[in-house]
Amino acid sequence: MNKKISVFGLGYVGLVTGACLAQQGNQVIGVDNNQGKIEKINNGDPCFYEPGLTDLLLNMLKTESFKATTDYVEALVESDISFISVGTPSLKSGEVDLSAVKHTIINIVDALVAHKSQHIIVMRSTVPPGTAKNVILPILKEKLGERLGRDFHYVANPEFLRESSAINDFMDPPETVVGGENASVASELKEIYRFVEAPFIETSIDVAECIKYIDNTWHALKVVFTNEVASICRMLGVDSQEVIDIFCRDKKLNISPAYFRPGFAFGGSCLPKDLRGLLFVAEQLGLRLPILSSIQKSNYYHIDRAYEMVTPPGVRNIALMGIAFKSDTDDVRESPLIRLAERLIGKGYRVTIYDKHVRNSLDKEVNGRVMAEYLGHLVDYISDDFTTTLEQGDVVIIGNNSEEFYEIPNLVTPNQIVVDLVNIGFTGNKANYQGICW
Numbered sequence: 001m002n003k004k005i006s007v008f009g010l011g012y013v014g015l016v017t018g019a020c021l022a023q024q025g026n027q028v029i030g031v032d033n034n035q036g037k038i039e040k041i042n043n044g045d046p047c048f049y050e051p052g053l054t055d056l057l058l059n060m061l062k063t064e065s066f067k068a069t070t071d072y073v074e075a076l077v078e079s080d081i082s083f084i085s086v087g088t089p090s091l092k093s094g095e096v097d098l099s100a101v102k103h104t105i106i107n108i109v110d111a112l113v114a115h116k117s118q119h120i121i122v123m124r125s126t127v128p129p130g131t132a133k134n135v136i137l138p139i140l141k142e143k144l145g146e147r148l149g150r151d152f153h154y155v156a157n158p159e160f161l162r163e164s165s166a167i168n169d170f171m172d173p174p175e176t177v178v179g180g181e182n183a184s185v186a187s188e189l190k191e192i193y194r195f196v197e198a199p200f201i202e203t204s205i206d207v208a209e210c211i212k213y214i215d216n217t218w219h220a221l222k223v224v225f226t227n228e229v230a231s232i233c234r235m236l237g238v239d240s241q242e243v244i245d246i247f248c249r250d251k252k253l254n255i256s257p258a259y260f261r262p263g264f265a266f267g268g269s270c271l272p273k274d275l276r277g278l279l280f281v282a283e284q285l286g287l288r289l290p291i292l293s294s295i296q297k298s299n300y301y302h303i304d305r306a307y308e309m310v311t312p313p314g315v316r317n318i319a320l321m322g323i324a325f326k327s328d329t330d331d332v333r334e335s336p337l338i339r340l341a342e343r344l345i346g347k348g349y350r351v352t353i354y355d356k357h358v359r360n361s362l363d364k365e366v367n368g369r370v371m372a373e374y375l376g377h378l379v380d381y382i383s384d385d386f387t388t389t390l391e392q393g394d395v396v397i398i399g400n401n402s403e404e405f406y407e408i409p410n411l412v413t414p415n416q417i418v419v420d421l422v423n424i425g426f427t428g429n430k431a432n433y434q435g436i437c438w
């Protein structure tokens with residue numbers, strides 16, 4: 001069923017949103033606080049260049065399915081659902097300027113209280129994680145009281161369009177993310193976006209707010225990563241485009257969910273070594289590559305965060321479950337757990353370590369000797385006795401993803417704290433269970 005929709009903020013996002021929703025058969029009224037802009041828009045001039053938008057706008061004005069106004073009340077009275085797409089620019093400090101968002105929310109709510117019995121407010125502007133919880137919902141709660149969540153609803157629905165392909169992107173986004181608490185509100189939006197083929201994802205407001213920032217940060221990182229890598233290639237006389245093309249063809253490990261798992265620091269025999277090797281080449285070439293150069297630093301900071309988590313006040317005994325750099329291996333080379341264990345021992349904690357594969361291999365002739373050299377004094381701390389090690393920790397650290405560790409949260413006493421560095425996926429009572437990344 002077609003809807004009556006208002007769109008607040010008629011810039012790149014709002015005007016495209018309004019015109020496209022009108023084209024889909026909805027009755028749309030757009031609102032902007034810039035009177036001059038409103039007059040132009042109502043005469044078919046979008047006020048900025050976006051391919052296809054002028055024609056689309058003219059058509060929608062002609063069919064009277066879209067009009068623009070500065071009047072909030074008129075827009076609210078004529079709609080059942082409001083999309084907010086006002087600007088959220090950076091202040092000099094980097095903080096996001098939410099003044100337009102707050103102004104819009106306050107105006108909308110005042111008009112709602114006076115004129116509407118039901119309404120849905122949809123946030124399409126990019127607002128920092130926590131904005132709903134800390135800024136918007138308090139305003140809504142204060143003004144709407146218990147009617148919020150009953151008659152009036154708020155959802156976060158980030159916009160993924162890109163300028164220059166905005167109409168196509170609006171009609172064919174990578175996904176639709178809707179954050180809110182109410183399934184029937186989500187289904188209203190699903191109905192509005194029925195022309196979209198991409199997945200419709202329902203989540204919390206907090207997650208929806210995060211997603212947009214993580215997406216754009218990832219896109220920025222991709223650009224910079226690619227340019228740093230390409231700079232090395234160029235200096236070496238290697239075809240960077242061919243390298244990146246082949247890199248992108250690996251859909252198993254490179255362009256895939258592989259490694260996208262919140263957890264502990266990376267380590268092992270390859271990643272740290274090869275990163276160092278590439279950075280050495282770059283240095284020889286006189287290249288300054290801040291992103292690649294800070295990868296290992298970031299990894300160490302993550303070990304610091306683990307150290308802070310496993311050493312709350314009053315703790316003396318720590319059981320470290322796993323010392324190899326991942327499950328189902330005895331390889332301890334550059335395991336970040338070694339760094340963590342050495343720091344704990346150095347600071348005077350009583351540490352016991354369980355790793356049956358490592359313990360067993362230490363007793364084997366050739367590899368055992370190499371491993372022992374690598375582990376140094378840690379050899380004496382490593383046991384293959386799961387139960388005794390577990391019992392000895394005030395804090396029990398789940399260090400890798402071994403299947404035998406999945407039961408640890410159910411095996412400890414209420415006085416023991418479990419710190420999970422790898423996200424084993426425990427869903428039981430979480431009172432004495434905490435994860436480093438969730």
Ligand SMILES: NC(=O)c1ccc[n+]([C@@H]2O[C@H](COP(=O)([O-])OP(=O)(O)OC[C@H]3O[C@@H](n4cnc5c(N)ncnc54)[C@H](O)[C@@H]3O)[C@@H](O)[C@H]2O)c1
Pocket residue numbers: 008009010011012013014031032033034037085086087088100101103104124125126127159160161162163
């Ligand atoms: N531009 C993009 O490619 C893009 C893509 C995705 C998301 N976003 C996000 O969407 C939001 C809007 O971006 P944009 O590029 O369309 O911004 P914009 O600056 O082009 O448009 C913002 C509009 O809001 C109007 N406005 C400001 N305060 C208002 C108020 N109190 N009431 C009514 N109208 C008001 C302005 O006059 C302007 O027309 C931002 O949060 C942005 O981060 C932008």
